[in-house]
């Protein structure tokens with residue numbers, strides 16, 4: 033059973049709540065999937081009960097995500113689609129709006145559920161304008177909610193000075209080997225929900241002896257132990273697999289109880305970055 037989390041709400045002019053924006057806390061990431069693999073993986077995942085798909089313009093497969101959603105015959109409003117503004121496209125107000133519209137054309141959908149700035153724009157002076165455009169993407173209905181990715185504590189705190197609407201989500205690398213309690217806390221401090229990417233450290237750690245031993249004691253696979261650990265922190269998480277059996281295995285991770293193994297997971301921390309880490313950039 034996949035839990036949901038409220039990431040925002042819409043108010044009417046009197047300030048009373050009209051409705052909440054709610055998203056599943058578990059879904060499928062589709063990085064490094066070509067269009068054909070992506071379509072088949074998303075279709076399989078949707079059939080198994082996944083309802084959150086995390087793509088990005090940079091992944092080059094938004095088209096396949098949209099096709100799979102339409103072919104699944106699941107009502108659009110039951111599926112939560114995340115896509116992201118490429119860092120190289122995060123240059124200013126106009127380009128941000130234009131790229132959001134382009135994502136909608138690629139997805140061939142009427143709206144995005146959550147649009148993220150993929151990483152803090154490299155041009156620091158562009159960050160405010162990019163975010164103002166993100167806010168407008170939401171106001172004009174291109175996306176239901178907006179957030180950031182790979183934002184460190186200082187990037188989040190800077191947003192307090194220029195954002196009218198603070199981000200709903202900060203998508204960052206989180207897994208048992210990079211637990212990030214302070215960054216998760218800083219994310220929650222600005223009212224955003226942490227969203228943990230690469231819960232398997234891109235597959236680089238699942239064959240390690242220590243996670244194998246913990247998984248044995250729990251009675252699950254190492255991948256399931258890692259995914260469930262991220263989920264139990266309260267973060268949203270999005271393991272990637274293009275293997276149908278592993279897509280099922282990853283969803284089943286939600287059934288395991290890790291509560292007796294807290295100390296074992298604490299000892300796995302090693303500040304392990306599996307790919308890039310823009311959170312520490314200026």
Ligand SMILES: NC(=O)c1ccc[n+]([C@@H]2O[C@H](COP(=O)([O-])OP(=O)(O)OC[C@H]3O[C@@H](n4cnc5c(N)ncnc54)[C@H](OP(=O)(O)O)[C@@H]3O)[C@@H](O)[C@H]2O)c1
Pocket residue numbers: 060061062063064086087150181182203204228229230231232233234235236238255256270271272273274275278279281282307
């Ligand atoms: N915002 C960002 O900057 C950012 C960065 C990275 C990732 N992400 C998002 O997060 C998603 C997940 O992260 P990720 O793709 O980097 O890595 P990940 O989910 O940590 O790991 C994926 C790797 O693990 C393998 N795998 C999957 N399930 C497995 C299982 N049950 N047992 C053993 N191996 C398994 C996959 O291979 P198979 O496919 O062959 O199963 C793949 O090689 C991405 O797809 C993307 O949507 C975002």
